[in-house]
Amino acid sequence: MGITAADRTFASLIGDTESFFAQHFDRQPLLRRGALADRVGDLVTVDRLDDVLAMQAVSPAYVRLAKNGQGVSSKAYTRTTGDHATGLAETVVPERVYELFRSGATVSWNHLEHLLPPARHLADVFARTFACPAEVVAFLTPAGHDGYAPHHDPVDVFVIQIEGTKDWQVWQPPADRRGDSVRYPADQLGEPALRTTLRPGDVLYLPYGTPHAAAAREQVSLHLSVTVAPRRWRDLLVETVQELVRDEEFHDVPFLGEATARDAADGHRGRTADRYREKVAELCARLTALAADDETERLAEAGRARAGVDRSREFARLAALDALTAEARVRRTEAPVELGASLDGKTSLLVNGHRLAVPDAVADTLRALERGGSLPAGGFLAGAPEDRSVRAARQLARLGVLQAVGRAEA
Ligand SMILES: [Fe+2]
Structure with a gap:
């Protein structure tokens, strides 16, 4: 082939x-x-x-x-x-x-x-x-x-x-x-x-x-x-500085307008220049403290994201979930999940703006998976029949809480 x-x-x-x-x-x-x-x-x-x-x-x-x-x-x-x-x-x-x-x-x-x-x-x-x-x-x-x-x-x-x-x-x-x-x-x-x-x-x-x-x-x-048109050094450095100056530290508005006679007498422009010097020193300190490895990786990722190469195949993912078998292993995704209190055997769960009540057993399994690892979809609900387990795993996968583990990682 x-x-x-x-x-x-x-x-x-x-x-x-x-x-x-x-x-x-x-x-x-x-x-x-x-x-x-x-x-x-x-x-x-x-x-x-x-x-x-x-x-x-x-x-x-x-x-x-x-x-x-x-x-x-x-x-x-x-x-x-x-x-x-x-x-x-x-x-x-x-x-x-x-x-x-x-x-x-x-x-x-x-x-x-x-x-x-x-x-x-x-x-x-x-x-x-x-x-x-x-x-x-x-x-x-x-x-x-x-x-x-x-x-x-x-x-x-x-x-x-x-x-x-x-x-x-x-x-x-x-x-x-x-x-x-x-x-x-x-x-x-x-x-x-x-x-x-x-x-x-x-x-x-x-x-x-x-x-x-x-x-x-x-x-x-x-x-x-x-x-x-790969980015030049000047483009990358501008992106780095742009990221650093998003900090609250650089949010105030300095006075740069034409000074009145009284302002001038006060040395207003001089004060702005002093503060400018402080801000430059602050920016330099932050630039020097940057971990170069992490920053170059961030810049590369930002460039790839702009190109859209990490675009997911959502239809294909959702269609594949319908074929999720009892043997297929599932694990947690990166999506943040909020688990609430248990009431009458159900725990409230908030994910991607959806709120739902799931059996406590589901919440327990999710808490366990939060620490990493995977388990077969058929064993997702301890003690429950296999098909119920698979259905629960599919539903959570559709919501983006779980994902099937690729064969290579299994
Ligand atoms: Fe050409």
Whole structure:
């Protein structure tokens, strides 16, 4: 069985990660031939893009067209649709997109990870690696046409050729790279540093600010570009300081307005400056006291959370619970649970805003599980029939109090 999109790793795309980060990342392009060999079809195919376009409600925000190196106005391939219930919306008209494509336009889909699960998995691989959001863009170029005129992008780009071939020209990044988008006139760039033809499965990495241009040859070309903009030191330090200054210590409002004559005589501005000095000293002390390991982990987690890679599969989780067997082991989740007093054999329980009364036996088991460990769902209620135990465990799992233990942890 081949590697599926879900278990694809960053190393399978760019090779040895250590040498990638030492020699190429943020420095120079990397070309990796046949990285995905014949497995690119798991990611996306030309047919899948037909399917996406055929969906009735593709927002124009997802589809862009470029012809002769220039963007095409979305008015050329959208129309206003709507009904009384939903109001008006701009939607893409597939026939017009096909017409423009036949006449030489390159079609691209932004944020393909919003539309196709394999693209979502691919974006997750990059989001985990760089601890920041990643975007997957698909480019479909008709045979014999240029995609975009020579330009550079403000983000790092990983190109994966999917179908057909594409000729790439890549120029040496300028010494003072800037994080912007720039187009270059044809005569300004000189000889490219790299001229290559990408075939299905090839991967090309371009650090941000690397000028490039690409053209399809005798076949339709489909490639994916995964883009990332990892945070710089300045971004991370700002985030750290932002977190520290949330403290009550920095909440007061100092006087910074124009001083009146009397204020000035009082030396008001001088007092504000003194207090400023104290606050800076306080902030420095807190910065110095930070545990660097914990803080870098917090920053990485915050970046991954922004990318949404930890999103749970709630429908799948709930559906799996219905199949919870007596042998399956369950344990407590992180969800806080408040157990109240016992009355007539029932204990009140508050979780996620739900209040309910559970048999005391359930409360006892929950208290025991609070200390860690797991037990089989069939033995959840000591002394009760197995099916009653399983029902109670399922109900608590639906409320988010219990979770099934994965086979690996059992
Ligand atoms: Fe580009």
